Amino acid sequence: MSDTQRIAQLPTSHSALLYAVSLFCAPEWQHSERRRYALSEMRLERGADRTIELIDLLRQSLRQDQASTLWGDVVEQLLRLGNSLDALELHTRTYSATPQQTLCVLLAFDVMPALGRTWGFWCQDEALLPQMPEDDLWFLPHQDPANPDRLILPVEKVLSWWLEKFDGPLDRLWGEYDDERRRTLDNWKSGRTTPALSKIMEWFSDDYQFSHKSSDEAHLSTTQLRSLLLWARAIEQAYKDLVGYLTPGCSPNDTDPIRNKALQLIELFRWSHEATLASHDTSVERERTKFSAAFPRWAKSSVFSAIAANENGDLPAPETIGQFLSLMLMSMPDDNVLPDLFENLQARSPKMWMPNQERLGEREAVQATIENVLVTWGGDDPARQFYVASGLEKLRKLPRIDEFEADLTYLCALDALSSGNFYEACQHAEKALELCLTRSIGPLKLDIAKLNFSLAVAQDAFKRASAERSFRILCKSVQPRDAARWKLGEGPIDYSMRLAAADHAAWFWDNIVRPYEGVEIEAPLQENSEIIRAYAGLLWSVASEDEVRGFIKQFRRKLKHKLRDVRGDTFFTISSKMVADIAPRMRQMPTYPGIPKEPYELANLMAATHLKLASLLPRDVLEARDYLKQTVLMLAADRNDVDMVKALVDRLVHDRMRDGINAQDALGRTALHSAAKVGADRCFEILLAAGANPTLQTYTGKTPALFAAEFGRTTIFEMRLKCTAYEIGRDELKRAYELAQESAENFKAKRKDYAIQGYKIAGRIGFQRIAALALDALGE
Incomplete structure (x- = not known):
């Protein structure tokens, strides 16, 4: 299809x-x-x-x-x-409108009025080029007063105006006789030929100084003239391209707006510009009201609806404008003919469209059926699988279904998901994405992108290659709260994608996976899954090494599975976070008489059992990462868990793991960075002694030493200076000094800023000490 x-x-x-x-x-x-x-x-x-x-x-x-x-x-x-x-x-959905019709509707009902209004705002205070005839709108193609059957184009306008001011014969503009240039200028002036960019740059370079008839007037410099010609040339080329695209075979100099549809679009620009100048007011509310009142009702509700405020003074949202454009394209009278906007261009009287009611009814029938299938799929009827299948079959037989191929494919993907066929669902979703990348299908494009992105991250480990195409679409319509949560623009795109992936994975399992009656779908591990419950029991007991080995053997296949509802972690990463979070709290709990074990004893048992697990886990499981590519070693250093750091380092160094102790997360941070950030001195010392590389940088170019300077970790900074295996460079020392000195001078503000972000920094003395150490190392 x-x-x-x-x-x-x-x-x-x-x-x-x-x-x-x-x-x-x-x-x-x-x-x-x-x-x-x-x-x-x-x-x-x-x-x-x-x-x-x-x-x-x-x-x-x-x-x-x-x-x-x-x-x-x-x-x-x-x-x-x-x-x-x-x-x-x-x-916006384009239905079966041609590319020419689509562009014409977009320009007529949004772009040209908006550009005219913007140009009007720029010209409200004073003309940008007052020397030009017709002031602000000199660049618009318009009728030749001497010959109403031809148009004067922008390049001709500029050249005619400028040549009138030139002193001397035109064939000696450049000092010596050059008939070729004279003929070329004549062609430019006639509109037959659009100037080549290279010719403008060569003939009007700064090397030439042109003489003028009057020395009293303010004349354009060669640089200004070249810039003006470039603008005129660009506008003229765009106009000719538009005429050739919308109305093939029509001459750009044709003055008939019925044949040359581009002239109707230009009139909208002119009208919007005039209304903007006429409605100028210091009050935004009054200005919007006066601007809207400048148009007749038909224009305000159609061609100027995108820029005319409503009775409350509000402008329409892009979603509303898109719906209006979709309605215009849905109501196209003919598949191949561009409709007219004006009955009479000079009088600005409208040409009313008469939609093809038969095609309009067919499209509405398809849309209604699609909505019914979607509602049925999202319902609770035990027999909804049958009704969805019946609805899909009905859809395939409806006229105009070819315009809704992406909708049908999207529904098939949802149906396959509910049937438990993930492979088929992925195939349908991928096809729907391919379709929406080459056509405008309205808000459905976001739904398809969201489904594809979720499918790419919901079950398997995050892979940017398979997820980015969908994420690019999602980024074009991100809500502010989502942009903040995903930290868009604050870090690497890969980091933002991982944050978004966690949200979409949770949304996928909670909202999209809706099994039909009798269908069982195996979801990723959940917090209440068997492996989590079994491990919780193990933690509370005095587990022997054999018992831990038995646990590993029993759940070996699930050890690397992603967990559901915990942002894409694996069993090892989530259990490490769980133990590190619960054990310290339990150690602070009060004791009560009569209980079998004191809270601090249970906490110690948990930590000991988890250490035992870390020493026995398979190598591939030990290197497990969470959704932000953080390893358990990084997490342990971040929590100042010295015992876990030592246990993991012993395994990593002994087994020569692939990433080892130098693994970096999505932001480029290593375990050394984690230790430096929180001031985990002993963890940093263990890592450094084991050969961890302190020169690795984050995406912003920060090393662990710079983290130490940023957070005031004096002991860690001293250890870094003493590390002879990786000598610290002068640039790094200078930056460390600047960070520490700035924090020392603006300590209270820095402390407040970091506290808002959830970080605790050292005291002012720590920053002063680091600044002094850096200066001393620099020899200054």
Whole structure:
């Protein structure tokens, strides 16, 4: 079905930015790299780096200073428009609309009015280029007063205006006779040829200083003129591309808005700009009210609905705009014809659409059936398996079901899950993801991405390669609370993905795995599973080595399984956390007469039994990691559990484990970092003596010594200085001094900040001592 299905996709922030920047300067990327970026198929870090590179390329081509206010405004608007495009792509369904119809609807009902309003805001105080004829809107294609049958395009406008000010014959602009350049300029002015970027950069480089008729006027410098030509060239090229895409065969100079649909879109830009200038007010509320009142009711409820405030002064959310765009695309009168927006462009009178009622009814019938199947699947009827199967069969026979292939595939994935067939569910979910990556299917895309991401992390160990495609989609519509919990933007993407994976694994087993009547699904281990209960009994007894060996033998197959509801831990990581958490509390409990064992005795038994387990576990189990790639050695050092650290180090060094004592978590931290953070002096000493590497860095470039300086761990910092196996470098010493000195000078504020994060730092004297040690080591 998908091989022949024609479903359009709205542009995204990546595809739009790449196209926009290419109008000014061509990125030196391979074709495959352009494609992967435009389709958001790059790794998240790589895509973010490429976005920064594109924006900087644009800045360089326009000769803008990084710190200028104007450039800051440009970047802000670029990012805002990009976020808006991503949100609309996630909330708009295109049905069977052609790519041309889809782009036309997006431009007409959102982008062009929004851009006109933004340009109006920029021009409210003063014209950005007052010397230009027609001031603010000089760059819009418009009728030639001398010939109403042709359009004047932006490059012609700029060149005609500038050449009028030039002193001398046009064939000697560059000092000597050059007829080729004169003919090329004539072609540019006629609109027949769009200037090549290389020609503008060469002919209007800073090496040339042009003479003007009047020396009294303020004239543009060559740099300003080149920048202006680049803007005009970019707008003209974009206009020609739009005309060629929407109305193939139509000349860009065609003045008939019925044939040249782009002119209707330009009129929306102009109208929005005019209304923005006319409604200027110091009060935001009054300005929004005046702006909305500037349009007739039909325009306010259609083409300007995305930027016109409601009666409460609120602007519509992206979800609402997406629903409106979906309705417009669902109601398209014809599959191949672009509908008109205006009956009369000059009078700005509307052209009313007459939707195809038959197709509209067919689509509504499919959507209603999909909703019924989803409700049935989520219900409690014992016979829902039969009803879901019946609903799916009905769906497959409905007209227009090809437009809803992703919906059908998603429902099949849910049905397979409830039937206990995880492999089939994964196949359906993967197919649904492939479908939604090439088309706009509305909010269902988020549901499909969430299901795929959950399937990738719910049962097996976290693997970024299989989870990132879905996570890229989820990142385009993250709630603020989720972004904060996943620490998006605060650390490596891999770290954020692992935090999100834990949430989605829990959501998956609690909300998506809904077995049909009589179906049993084996879930990952739970906190109340047999292995946990058996180990709890072992902890409370005086377990011998043989009993611990018997426990390991009995549950050997489950020792490496992931646990459910405990954020992706294995048995060893969760039991280590459990013992480390319970034992200290029990040691502080009061004693009561008559009880068989005192609480502190039970705590000691628990710790001893767990140490015995650590000394006997298989090698592969001993290296188990939790959902953040933390090993039990890191966890033990973080809790200052000297006995466990010593036991694990003995095993790790003796058995030459794969990662050993230098294993790093998702943030790049090692067991040495854990010990330095909490001030576990003895743990740090054991690790260092066993050969742990103190030069390994976190993702921010911090070594254990820098952790010691950051948290004021004087003894640990001294041990690091004395370590001759790995000498500390001058750069590391300088940074340690800066960290310690800053904390000493702003001690109270630092202590408060760290307390909010749940960390306890050393006293001011500790930081002063570390700063002095660092200075002494530097010889200063």
